[in-house]
Each structure stands twice: as C-alpha cells, then as structure tokens.
Amino acid sequence: MLFLLSILSLLTCQAALSPVPPDQIFQYIDDHQDEFVQRLKEWVAIESDSSDPTKRGLVDNMMQITKDFILKIGGTVEMAELGEQELSSGKKIPLPPVILAEIGNDTKKPTVCFYGHMDVQPAKKSDGWATEPYTLIEKDGNLYGRGASDDKGQVLALLNAVESVNVIGLPVNVKLVIEGMEEVGSNGLDKIVEEQKDGFFSNVDYIVVTDTPWLSKKPGITYGARGNCYFFIEVEGARRDLHSGGFGGAVYEAMSDLIFLLDTLIDSKGKILIPGIYDDVRSVTEEEKELYKDLEFNLDELQADTGAKRFLYDTKEGLLMHRWRYPSLSIHGIEGAFSGSGTKTVIPAKVIGKFSIRQVPNMDPSIVEKQVTDYLEHKFSERNSPNKIKVTMIIGAKPWLSDMNEPQYLAARKAVTRVFNVNADMIRAGGTIPIAKNFEEVLGKRVMLLGIGGPDDSTHGQNEKISKYNYIEGTKLYAAFLQELASV
Amino acid sequence: MLFLLSILSLLTCQAALSPVPPDQIFQYIDDHQDEFVQRLKEWVAIESDSSDPTKRGLVDNMMQITKDFILKIGGTVEMAELGEQELSSGKKIPLPPVILAEIGNDTKKPTVCFYGHMDVQPAKKSDGWATEPYTLIEKDGNLYGRGASDDKGQVLALLNAVESVNVIGLPVNVKLVIEGMEEVGSNGLDKIVEEQKDGFFSNVDYIVVTDTPWLSKKPGITYGARGNCYFFIEVEGARRDLHSGGFGGAVYEAMSDLIFLLDTLIDSKGKILIPGIYDDVRSVTEEEKELYKDLEFNLDELQADTGAKRFLYDTKEGLLMHRWRYPSLSIHGIEGAFSGSGTKTVIPAKVIGKFSIRQVPNMDPSIVEKQVTDYLEHKFSERNSPNKIKVTMIIGAKPWLSDMNEPQYLAARKAVTRVFNVNADMIRAGGTIPIAKNFEEVLGKRVMLLGIGGPDDSTHGQNEKISKYNYIEGTKLYAAFLQELASV
Numbered sequence: 001m002l003f004l005l006s007i008l009s010l011l012t013c014q015a016a017l018s019p020v021p022p023d024q025i026f027q028y029i030d031d032h033q034d035e036f037v038q039r040l041k042e043w044v045a046i047e048s049d050s051s052d053p054t055k056r057g058l059v060d061n062m063m064q065i066t067k068d069f070i071l072k073i074g075g076t077v078e079m080a081e082l083g084e085q086e087l088s089s090g091k092k093i094p095l096p097p098v099i100l101a102e103i104g105n106d107t108k109k110p111t112v113c114f115y116g117h118m119d120v121q122p123a124k125k126s127d128g129w130a131t132e133p134y135t136l137i138e139k140d141g142n143l144y145g146r147g148a149s150d151d152k153g154q155v156l157a158l159l160n161a162v163e164s165v166n167v168i169g170l171p172v173n174v175k176l177v178i179e180g181m182e183e184v185g186s187n188g189l190d191k192i193v194e195e196q197k198d199g200f201f202s203n204v205d206y207i208v209v210t211d212t213p214w215l216s217k218k219p220g221i222t223y224g225a226r227g228n229c230y231f232f233i234e235v236e237g238a239r240r241d242l243h244s245g246g247f248g249g250a251v252y253e254a255m256s257d258l259i260f261l262l263d264t265l266i267d268s269k270g271k272i273l274i275p276g277i278y279d280d281v282r283s284v285t286e287e288e289k290e291l292y293k294d295l296e297f298n299l300d301e302l303q304a305d306t307g308a309k310r311f312l313y314d315t316k317e318g319l320l321m322h323r324w325r326y327p328s329l330s331i332h333g334i335e336g337a338f339s340g341s342g343t344k345t346v347i348p349a350k351v352i353g354k355f356s357i358r359q360v361p362n363m364d365p366s367i368v369e370k371q372v373t374d375y376l377e378h379k380f381s382e383r384n385s386p387n388k389i390k391v392t393m394i395i396g397a398k399p400w401l402s403d404m405n406e407p408q409y410l411a412a413r414k415a416v417t418r419v420f421n422v423n424a425d426m427i428r429a430g431g432t433i434p435i436a437k438n439f440e441e442v443l444g445k446r447v448m449l450l451g452i453g454g455p456d457d458s459t460h461g462q463n464e465k466i467s468k469y470n471y472i473e474g475t476k477l478y479a480a481f482l483q484e485l486a487s488v
Numbered sequence: 489m490l491f492l493l494s495i496l497s498l499l500t501c502q503a504a505l506s507p508v509p510p511d512q513i514f515q516y517i518d519d520h521q522d523e524f525v526q527r528l529k530e531w532v533a534i535e536s537d538s539s540d541p542t543k544r545g546l547v548d549n550m551m552q553i554t555k556d557f558i559l560k561i562g563g564t565v566e567m568a569e570l571g572e573q574e575l576s577s578g579k580k581i582p583l584p585p586v587i588l589a590e591i592g593n594d595t596k597k598p599t600v601c602f603y604g605h606m607d608v609q610p611a612k613k614s615d616g617w618a619t620e621p622y623t624l625i626e627k628d629g630n631l632y633g634r635g636a637s638d639d640k641g642q643v644l645a646l647l648n649a650v651e652s653v654n655v656i657g658l659p660v661n662v663k664l665v666i667e668g669m670e671e672v673g674s675n676g677l678d679k680i681v682e683e684q685k686d687g688f689f690s691n692v693d694y695i696v697v698t699d700t701p702w703l704s705k706k707p708g709i710t711y712g713a714r715g716n717c718y719f720f721i722e723v724e725g726a727r728r729d730l731h732s733g734g735f736g737g738a739v740y741e742a743m744s745d746l747i748f749l750l751d752t753l754i755d756s757k758g759k760i761l762i763p764g765i766y767d768d769v770r771s772v773t774e775e776e777k778e779l780y781k782d783l784e785f786n787l788d789e790l791q792a793d794t795g796a797k798r799f800l801y802d803t804k805e806g807l808l809m810h811r812w813r814y815p816s817l818s819i820h821g822i823e824g825a826f827s828g829s830g831t832k833t834v835i836p837a838k839v840i841g842k843f844s845i846r847q848v849p850n851m852d853p854s855i856v857e858k859q860v861t862d863y864l865e866h867k868f869s870e871r872n873s874p875n876k877i878k879v880t881m882i883i884g885a886k887p888w889l890s891d892m893n894e895p896q897y898l899a900a901r902k903a904v905t906r907v908f909n910v911n912a913d914m915i916r917a918g919g920t921i922p923i924a925k926n927f928e929e930v931l932g933k934r935v936m937l938l939g940i941g942g943p944d945d946s947t948h949g950q951n952e953k954i955s956k957y958n959y960i961e962g963t964k965l966y967a968a969f970l971q972e973l974a975s976v
Binding site for chain 1: 833871
C-alpha cells in the first residue's frame with residue numbers, strides 16, 4: 001500500500017518538476033524520509049539470518065522482496081542460482097540466489113556496480129537487546145533493528161538514491177550484486193564473479209561496496225584493508241592426555257612448549273618479534289601523513305566503547321596507523337587444552353596455538369609464512385624439547401590497497417563535500433575485506449568502499465542501529481555520487 | 489544359582505577342613521577362582537556410571553547387589569542415605585546410599601575398615617573399546633571390562649578374601665565403607681565420615697583403601713600422595729571481545745599478558761620458577777633413597793605406554809621422585825579464549841589461565857598461594873600493562889604422607905612377602921587422594937592404600953582390565969593381610 005503511494009508520489013513529482021535540478025533531489029529525499037524509514041522497517045522485519053538453516057526460507061523471501069523492489073524502480077534482475085549448501089549433518093539445503101541487476105544500459109554512460117547483502121547476523125531479544133531485534137524502532141535519532149546498518153539500511157539507502165535520481169534520469173548505468181550469504185562467508189559468490197567476468201561484469205567501470213562504517217560522524221571512504229595470515233602451532237607431546245598427578249614432573253608437557261612459543265611472538269608493547277617481519281612494510285609518505293591529520297577520531301570515545309584503560313599508542317595518528325597500515329599480531333586461543341570452567345588436572349597431549357598477523361602492503365603472505373615458521377622452529381630447537389611441533393599457515397589473505405585518485409574516489413569525495421560540506425575521511429579497514437581483493441583480482445577493476453554505517457552501529461552485536469542522519473544523509477551521498485560519477 | 493553353589497561349597501569346605509591352616513586358604517582361593525571371575529562378570533555387567541543421571545538406578549542396583557553379597561558372607565549392612573543431588577538443570581535426583589557394613593564385632597580383636605566404590609567411569613564400545621565394556625571378557629590372562637580394576641575388581645577381591653578367611657573365622661573385625669559416587673567426587677561421603685566419627689568409625693583401628701594400582705607386576709603399598717594447589721590467573725582487557733582486524737595493534741591484549749605470565753612459571757626442564765617454592769620440600773633421607781633402589785619400574789615401558797620420546801629425568805629414582813616427592817607444575821588450559829577447531833579472529837576480552845602445583849611435604853598450600861600470587865603480581869607489574877589480573881587459588885589440597893612402620897603397613901608388607909615371596913614396593917601416588925587425607929584428618933586414624941590394580945589397567949580409559957593374576961593373587965593378598973593384621 002505504502003509502496004503504491006510512493007510510486008504515485010514519484011510520478012506526481014516527476015510530472016511537476018522534470019527535469020529536477022540536482023539540489024532538488026536532496027529535497028526530494030528529505031520529503032520522502034518517512035517512507036524510506038518505513039521501507040527499512042519492512043525489510044528489517046524479515047529475519048534473514050543466513051547462519052540458521054531453518055531460516056533459509058526467510059533469506060529467500062528477502063531476496064525476492066529485493067528483486068521486486070529493483071523491478072519496481074525500473075531495473076531488470078537475474079537471480080543467479082548457487083546450488084546447494086551441505087550442512088554439518090550431511091543434509092543439503094539450497095543456497096539463496098545472488099541478485100544480478102541492472103538499471104540503465106546506455107553504452108555512452110559509465111557503469112558502476114554496487115555490492116551489498118540482504119542476510120543478517122543472528123539476533124534474539126534474549127541476547128540482551130533492549131527492543132525486539134526484528135522490529136525497527138526509532139529512538140533518539142537512531143533506527144534500532146538487526147540489519148538496520150549491516151547491510152539492509154545501506155543497500156536500501158543506495159536503492160532509495162537510485163530511485164530518487166531516476167526521477168530526472170540516471171546519469172550512469174547502475175548494476176547491483178546483492179547476495180544472501182555474506183554473514184557466513186559469501187558461499188558461492190566467488191564462483192558467480194568468476195563465471196560472470198565476461199558477462200555481467202564485462203562493461204562495469206567501477207565497483208563500489210556499500211557495506212562499511214565511517215570512522216566518526218564524518219563520512220569516510222575506505223581505500224584499503226589489512227590482510228590476514230592465520231597460523232596454527234601444533235605441539236604434540238604424549239600419545240594421550242595424561243593426569244597431572246601421575247605425570248606432572250615426569251614428562252615434557254606440550255602446553256609449556258606452546259606457551260613458550262606463543263610468548264616469543266610479541267612483546268608487551270605490541271611489537272612483533274619475528275625477525276624481518278617489518279622489512280616489507282611500506283614507509284609512510286608525507287602525503288599519507290597529511291590524510292591522518294584531518295581524520296575525525298576521538299580516543300576517549302574508543303576508550304569508553306571498548307573499556308580499554310589505555311591503548312598501545314596515545315595519538316590519533318599512532319593508533320590509527322597501527323590499526324590500518326602496520327602489521328599486528330593477536331593470539332586467539334588454544335585448541336586441545338582444557339577450556340571449560342572449573343578445574344581439570346590434565347596434561348593435554350596435543351595442543352594447537354592459534355594466532356594471526358594482520359599484514360599490510362607490501363608484505364607477502366608466502367614470505368610471512370617462511371619468517372614465522374623459521375623463527376618458531378628455531379626457538380623450539382633452542383628449547384631442546386623432545387616434543388614435536390608443526391607450524392601451518394591456515395589463511396594467507398593479502399592486504400588490499402586502492403588508489404584514492406581514481407575517478408570513483410574523486411567522485412565520492414566531491415559527493416561528500418556537496419552533501420556534508422566537509423572533506424571525506426580517507427580511511428582503511430583494520431580487518432580483511434576478501435570481497436574487495438577478490439573483485440580486483442578476478443575482474444581487474446578498482447574497488448571502493450563507500451558505506452554509510454556509523455562507527456558505533458553495533459553491527460553483529462546487540463542493539464544494532466543506524467542513525468536516521470546516516471540513513472537519510474547517506475541516501476543523499478549515494479545520489480550525489482551517482483551524479484558526480486557521470487562528470488569525473 | 490552360582491551363588492548358591494558357592495555357599496554350598498563353602499559350607500562343605502568349612503565342614504571338611506575346619507580349622508583350615510593358613511596356606512589352605514590360598515588353595516581355597518585357587519580352587520574358587522572361576523567362581524570369583526564369574527562374580528566379577530556379574531558386577532561388571534551393571535552399568536553403574538555415576539556421571540550419567542539417567543543411570544542412577546543402575547548405581548542403586550549395584551549398591552543393593554553389594555549389600556546382598558555382604559549379607560550373604562555374614563555381614564550386617566546399614567545403607568546410609570545421602571539425600572539428593574542437584575543437576576545443572578535444577579532437577580534433583582537421589583544420591584546412591586553409602587554402604588556401612590560390619591563382619592565380626594569381637595571387642596578383643598582389632599578392627600580394620602576398608603574403603604572402596606561401586607560406581608564406574610562412563611564407557612561405550614564406540615569410544616574405542618575392542619569389546620563390549622560391560623561384558624567381562626577373559627583374554628590373554630586379562631579380564632577386560634569397565635570397573636574390572638576400578639574399583640569393582642578390587643572390592644570383590646577383598647570380599648572374596650573375607651569370605652575365604654571366614655571359612656576358618658576372621659581373626660579381625662572387618663568394616664566396609666563402600667560408596668557409589670567416587671568417580672564424580674564422592675558427593676556426600678565427607679558428611680557421612682563426619683557424622684559417623686563417633687559411631688561407625690569409633691572402634692576402627694586401621695583404615696585401608698582398596699582402590700590403587702601397583703607400580704609394576706610386583707605388589708605395591710601406597711604410603712603417600714601429593715597435594716594440589718590449583719590456580720586461576722584471570723586477565724581482563726577490554727569490556728567485550730574485539731575483532732583482531734579492527735583492534736589488533738591498538739589494544740593491550742589480555743591473551744598476550746596471560747601467555748607471558750604462564751611462561752614465567754616453569755622452565756624447559758620442568759623447574760618451577762616461583763621464588764621460594766622449593767624451600768619447604770623435605771630432604772631425601774638415606775632410608776628413603778634405599779626404598780627407591782628396590783622399586784620395580786621400567787622407563788622403557790612407561791615410554792611405550794605414554795608415547796613420550798624422553799622424560800625429564802632418565803633414571804628410575806629421578807623420575808619417580810619427581811612424580812611422587814617433588815613438586816611439579818602443569819599448565820592445563822585457558823578459559824575464555826578461542827578453543828574450537830578452525831579459525832576465529834577474536835581478541836578475547838577476559839581469559840583465565842589454569843595451572844596447578846602438585847605440592848609435597850612440608851609445603852603448605854597457604855604459603856604456596858602467597859608465593860604464586862606475589863610472583864605473578866610482581867611479574868605483571870613489571871610488564872606495565874593497563875589490563876587487570878586476579879590470581880586465585882581454587883583448590884588447596886594438602887599432600888598426604890603416612891608412616892610405613894605403623895602396624896597395618898607391617899602387616900601388609902608381611903602379607904606381600906607371604907603371597908608373592910618378594911618385598912613390597914613402598915610407593916606414593918603422584919596425584920591427590922583426598923579421601924586418605926580426609927579419613928586421617930576427620931577420624932584421626934592412620935590410612936594405608938592397599939590396592940591390587942596393575943599399572944597398565946587403563947582405568948578411566950578404553951579397554952580397562954585387571955589381570956587374572958592380580959585379581960586372584962590380590963585376593964590372597966587381602967586374605968593374608970587379614971591374618972597378619974591380627975598378629976602385629
């Protein structure tokens with residue numbers, strides 16, 4: 001019903017204002033904000049939790065609703081099937097299809113392809129939510145609900161923008177890749193990208209991911225992400241777990257060896273102790289330093305949010321550079337040792353220490369692998385333990401770094417200035433964004449991350465939200481971006 | 489049916505041979521060994537797994553069968569009720585009663601009280617057993633089945649011995665404390681011991697635990713056990729788990745601090761690095777050294793059994809002393825960190841490292857607690873981390889050491905020589921035996937551990953067994969012990 005009203009009002013608007021001057025698009029968006037919020041409410045209501053096989057039908061339902069919406073705003077949609085997912089039980093269930101959509105196909109215009117996803121993380125009120133997670137609630141300027149920020153709100157802001165700009169005609173061709181399995185690892189997406197390289201993606205000029213947060217209330221454009229080299233150190237002692245009463249004092253314990261090895265990795269100041277590990281880290285340029293000066297970032301807020309009493313670096317630049325452009329090493333845990341509550345007097349036979357190195361340009365995972373392995377094996381041989389170790393790199397995901405002077409970055413920066421009257425924060429992600437690296441490597445196209453999430457949206461956590469400001473002004477940002485992209 | 493035959497043969501035997509000279513009791517035991525094995529088969533067949541609430545009825549059943557058997561060999565039995573056990577679900581189920589039994593009550597004779605248990609560890613064929621765990625199978629001189637050694641076989645050997653000696657009349661009064669919750673922590677037993685201090689236990693002269701293994705094929709008498717000080721080191725960093733992508737390089741990670749602290753505890757040779765920890769360890773006397781010389785113990789066998797490639801000490805004396813009479817420290821695991829298979833890029837917010845020190849006379853748990861806490865807090869303050877630590881001693885169980893020149897030890901040593909024609913191995917347990925310490929502390933009586941298990945019985949593991957040799961010769965050992973005890 002509301003949707004029909006929206007179409008009617010669009011037609012009315014188009015009739016009255018065509019051609020609408022650029023800034024009137026912002027007015028149009030402001031005028032329709034209640035309707036945009038209502039749309040988000042309807043989308044959030046669908047529990048499209050991809051991690052729960054019993055909710056697969058709801059993910060499919062969500063994909064269908066997204067398809068219908070794209071059709072109604074003038075697009076064409078292909079639902080690319082991905083086959084089946086095998087559950088750990090051995091049962092197979094269908095994967096949700098990937099939406100490959102197109103709005104406009106004028107060969108004289110540039111083509112921008114946006115990526116987003118319609119599935120969400122699990123959420124139950126009993127997890128500690130203040131409100132029902134699948135009922136969008138507006139409170140104190142925020143829109144609370146699972147998926148409100150990650151990623152339904154961001155995709156919908158983009159679609160609202162496309163619809164709004166389309167009132168006067170899109171100056172670029174828009175393509176959309178929207179999946180339903182992002183939260184569990186984007187099952188099957190790689191295959192579609194590979195298959196459609198010379199099909200759907202062949203005429204794409206720019207790729208934009210709409211699934212990222214800003215660093216602050218100021219809009220941020222993400223141009224890089226760290227990689228991840230994830231290691232297992234397996235130490236094998238006895239053939240079976242032993243009782244610490246009967247064998248403590250007699251055997252070389254695998255846990256002592258592992259604790260020793262893990263303790264050789266990093267010092268108390270967060271410095272990685274593996275020789276050569278910093279050799280290939282790109283130097284900071286003067287231009288790069290300049291970028292950090294303007295970033296809006298408050299250490300006190302981060303402190304309040306995380307509960308950390310002190311950070312490893314006490315300046316904005318120091319902290320952000322070590323989150324984004326320097327490597328870090330984190331010890332995640334140990335498999336095979338006692339991990340329950342209470343007490344158990346076991347000498348674990350085989351333990352696997354798990355740590356990862358977030359690596360950065362120009363570090364190479366295969367070199368990191370050799371440095372780590374050589375170092376740990378050397379340290380272990382010095383210890384003269386009769387136990388056996390095996391060091392394995394389980395993940396070797398490369399970092400991603402784009403060129404922020406490419407056209408889509410320039411267009412996005414202009415769009416930010418036009419909508420917000422500030423210079424965009426040029427930011428990076430500390431984590432790994434496999435999809436960015438994958439789009440670049442497979443398609444050979446430059447990728448930009450232009451999301452509209454806030455830094456405190458609690459995506460994946462309780463009380464996820466998007467601020468109404470980010471949602472509505474973010475819609476304007478996407479609208480402005482589409483217009484600026486036509487003229488760069 | 490077999491039981492009736494047994495009683496008939498007993499009566500026949502008593503009529504024909506009364507009074508039976510001592511060595512004829514051994515002959516009697518040899519003559520009845522098939523019947524003794526059959527009894528064990530019937531007891532093993534009852535899945536009296538105390539860890540599984542759904543099997544509680546089978547534990548009760550086993551207690552009832554034991555009671556009936558004691559009645560039939562001439563005892564009187566009181567079933568001491570323990571009340572209820574509250575399960576983690578909140579549901580309450582009855583605890584099995586404790587058997588308090590008496591065979592003979594001649595005030596002119598000494599009274600010996602034996603302790604054993606009728607419950608068993610869980611076992612399923614699918615755990616990796618070669619045969620059905622609850623079907624006693626005789627193969628290559630061994631009797632395989634859950635509980636065959638721990639503890640049904642040992643209790644039954646004792647009862648067989650009591651029955652056999654009783655053919656000519658018991659020279660001592662025998663009391664029995666038999667419980668059904670030993671494998672899960674002897675719930676309620678302490679209470680019974682406390683309550684019956686001036687009742688059932690008031691006339692007891694000696695306490696003997698029949699639930700221990702020998703060190704080798706040669707019989708061993710256990711006169712000591714190490715204590716256990718179990719520690720938690722809690723390190724608290726951020727308020728919530730953080731993503732290693734977003735926060736690696738920015739925060740002081742709780743895991744790095746914990747790994748550092750755990751690595752300060754022990755060196756690569758098993759030496760505990762906590763200052764003062766060895767100060768109160770009793771010196772080795774010449775007399776004690778002598779005891780170790782005669783111990784039958786083979787390092788190669790232990791190596792084959794455990795799969796350890798090398799031990800911390802390469803002599804029999806060095807190894808056994810460090811299992812029994814020197815302290816050891818084992819790191820058991822970490823709670824709160826990632827412990828699953830696979831990869832997770834988490835920076836755990838709060839982690840709890842778990843380790844324990846097996847301590848020995850004359851170490852005092854309260855001194856150990858202070859030494860450990862002071863040391864770790866000092867090490868942590870040197871590290872200058874903003875995270876918080878809390879060191880807690882969760883268990884502070886004292887070591888136990890008896891006097892091997894007390895009458896029941898002399899009687900047991902004589903009995904070993906009589907049955908096996910060797911000197912008994914005087915041994916200790918590396919683990920903690922709370923019941924020994926508890927009997928001594930509450931009742932003020934000396935305790936001895938005289939079990940008949942083999943060192944390779946795989947109690948708690950797959951393919952538990954007792955050798956037929958240990959079971960039958962062990963029956964003779966208990967018979968001889970009852971006789972020797974009357975004359976020391």
